[in-house]
Amino acid sequence: MNDKPFSQSNSACAEYDFLIGPYIDDELPDGEAARLEKHLELCQGCKILTLQFQKLDRLAKSTMGLVPPVSAEEWGEVWSTLQGRRAIIYRDGDKRRALFYGDGDKRRALFYGDGDKRRALPWGVPALSFAALVLIGIWLGWSLIQKEPEDQGPPHVQKVEIDPSTPENLRPKIRQGEGDYVIIDFSG
Amino acid sequence: MGSDPSDREDLEKVTEFLSGKETAFEFLFDKYREKVYAVAFRFVRDKEDALEIVQDVFLRAYQGLAKFKTDSKFFTWLYRITVNRAIDLLRSRKSRPAVELAAREEQDNFEANIADPRSCDPAALFDQKETGRLVLNAVSQLSDKHQAVFLLHAVEELSYKEIAEVLGCSIGTVMSRLFYARKKLQELLAGLSCL
Numbered sequence: 001m002n003d004k005p006f007s008q009s010n011s012a013c014a015e016y017d018f019l020i021g022p023y024i025d026d027e028l029p030d031g032e033a034a035r036l037e038k039h040l041e042l043c044q045g046c047k048i049l050t051l052q053f054q055k056l057d058r059l060a061k062s063t064m065g066l067v068p069p070v071s072a073e074e075w076g077e078v079w080s081t082l083q084g085r086r087a088i089i090y091r092d093g094d095k096r097r098a099l100f101y102g103d104g105d106k107r108r109a110l111f112y113g114d115g116d117k118r119r120a121l122p123w124g125v126p127a128l129s130f131a132a133l134v135l136i137g138i139w140l141g142w143s144l145i146q147k148e149p150e151d152q153g154p155p156h157v158q159k160v161e162i163d164p165s166t167p168e169n170l171r172p173k174i175r176q177g178e179g180d181y182v183i184i185d186f187s188g
Numbered sequence: 189m190g191s192d193p194s195d196r197e198d199l200e201k202v203t204e205f206l207s208g209k210e211t212a213f214e215f216l217f218d219k220y221r222e223k224v225y226a227v228a229f230r231f232v233r234d235k236e237d238a239l240e241i242v243q244d245v246f247l248r249a250y251q252g253l254a255k256f257k258t259d260s261k262f263f264t265w266l267y268r269i270t271v272n273r274a275i276d277l278l279r280s281r282k283s284r285p286a287v288e289l290a291a292r293e294e295q296d297n298f299e300a301n302i303a304d305p306r307s308c309d310p311a312a313l314f315d316q317k318e319t320g321r322l323v324l325n326a327v328s329q330l331s332d333k334h335q336a337v338f339l340l341h342a343v344e345e346l347s348y349k350e351i352a353e354v355l356g357c358s359i360g361t362v363m364s365r366l367f368y369a370r371k372k373l374q375e376l377l378a379g380l381s382c383l
């Protein structure tokens with residue numbers, strides 16, 4: 001006879017452990033219940049576990065079953081607060097509908113045609129997709145037209161003539177820039 | 189489901205509400221406020237929080253009643269909203285230990301008051317209070333999912349099928365969670381003489 005407590009139950013009991021809960025809860029099919037009952041007659045450990053599970057449920061029920069009472073005034077407060085919060089939601093809901101769909105709910109009409117033909121006539125989605133494609137095409141075309149032509153040669157080429165009589169220290173200085181260009185400094 | 193007279197009455201009121209009769213909602217509130225409050229309290233163990241949950245639950249019910257499927261029980265649907273809201277609150281509490289502590293102190297006071305007044309034995313009263321405190325502490329150590337299944341079964345006395353509907357899982361999952369919840373509680377309460 002196995003008389004080990006649950007925490008030390010051996011592997012032979014593992015098959016039955018899981019059935020004990022449904023057994024005490026009357027949730028086990030008759031055949032399974034009979035099989036477990038036979039085992040309980042032989043196994044002290046599982047029998048103890050069964051009793052402990054039952055006591056545990058009773059203890060939880062007696063400890064946690066009670067709740068502090070709520071007075072009529074407190075329920076009145078809960079109800080009036082609830083009514084206030086409901087009113088806010090109701091008003092907001094109406095505003096939202098009005099803002100998005102104008103008077104009446106035109107959402108269905110916009111997407112699905114007339115009345116309740118939502119499933120029968122779903123032309124709104126392909127129509128919107130087509131419109132989106134057209135808009136993308138227009139945007140791409142506009143971007144190509146607006147694009148600047150590529151550089152054709154060095155920019156800002158300017159011929160500078162210097163009077164030979166200009167003293168050396170007053171002539172513009174030429175120095176190398178960072179790229180393939182030069183900087184002429186006229187500041188003297 | 190739905191064959192019980194009470195369930196039929198609920199469905200009638202839901203239909204009335206959806207057709208614009210606001211008083212039908214008031215009827216459902218009056219009928220179920222105590223039950224929703226009790227479920228919420230058993231999870232959060234704080235009266236103010238439980239009443240806050242009652243408000244939230246009925247507000248969500250008001251907003252979402254159009255989505256309620258009439259082939260299920262109205263109260264099962266309310267239970268689901270209540271349990272989800274209570275679990276949300278428990279999770280937020282875990283990130284605010286000070287609030288958790290305050291709720292526990294309030295609960296301790298409540299437990300002291302509910303100890304059986306007929307018992308004149310101070311030692312017995314102390315034991316009763318201490319046992320209650322240990323049980324609550326052990327249950328609070330369970331994971332949210334295990335706690336929900338255990339409370340719905342052991343305290344609310346829902347069947348496995350009803351629990352599965354409330355929590356949106358299979359009956360097998362309910363059995364498994366309940367088994368591990370009981371096993372864990374048994375380990376945590378191993379020292380109790382009454383167990």
